[in-house]
Amino acid sequence: GQNIDQPTEMTATEGAIVQINCTYQTSGFNGLFWYQQHAGEAPTFLSYNVLDGLEEKGRFSSFLSRSKGYSYLLLKELQMKDSASYLCAVTEGGSYIPTFGRGTSLIVHP
Amino acid sequence: GAGVSQSPRYKVAKRGQDVALRCDPISGHVSLFWYQQALGQGPEFLTYFQNEAQLDKSGLPSDRFFAERPEGSVSTLKIQRTQQEDSAVYLCASSSLVGREGQPQHFGDGTRLSIL
Numbered sequence: 117g118q119n120i121d122q123p124t125e126m127t128a129t130e131g132a133i134v135q136i137n138c139t140y141q142t143s144g145f146n147g148l149f150w151y152q153q154h155a156g157e158a159p160t161f162l163s164y165n166v167l168d169g170l171e172e173k174g175r176f177s178s179f180l181s182r183s184k185g186y187s188y189l190l191l192k193e194l195q196m197k198d199s200a201s202y203l204c205a206v207t208e209g210g211s212y213i214p215t216f217g218r219g220t221s222l223i224v225h226p
Numbered sequence: 227g228a229g230v231s232q233s234p235r236y237k238v239a240k241r242g243q244d245v246a247l248r249c250d251p252i253s254g255h256v257s258l259f260w261y262q263q264a265l266g267q268g269p270e271f272l273t274y275f276q277n278e279a280q281l282d283k284s285g286l287p288s289d290r291f292f293a294e295r296p297e298g299s300v301s302t303l304k305i306q307r308t309q310q311e312d313s314a315v316y317l318c319a320s321s322s323l324v325g326r327e328g329q330p331q332h333f334g335d336g337t338r339l340s341i342l
Binding site: 120124147149156157158159160161164166203205211212213214215216217218219221 | 229230259261266267268269270271274282317319328329330331332333334335336
């Protein structure tokens, strides 16, 4: 099984950069997802990493280090609408069913 | 609509009652997942369907929980003799391909279940 750890809550200022970390322990890592979830809404897909390195997609980037069991989501030029929960999810072994972390609640203030 | 649709959006039931939650996945999506999400937590896996076949039900917390997808499209999650600890948001997700690495899930807005 997986053990996925994320900070519970983070705060940041509009226009700034924030990095949300995720560490995991698995018996056979496949890949790692990041999802965004606004309160009362559906989680929406942000990124998927399977290889080491940084993948950039607009204001959002995701990094993976397989050897360290570590990922982060980098959000640039923060906007108020980025206030949400950010979920890290991992797949392992022969299963493509992701296991989610508890999520990091990001609060962006003016 | 184009997305995953869940109904009802909110459900209040008395302890001991049975409830049924519905999920309409994106048309043509083969895979369907049910998750339970407690307040302040991430989604916890309940069960997985590939078309009409329930391939994994390892996350169902007890035999009071039952899910079906008889025609490979709409799915229903049924909870019998509800208890207060069943109070949570129940999320449904679908994806288009089976067993493909990195295939993102498309989630519905969930059903918020409150047991009194």
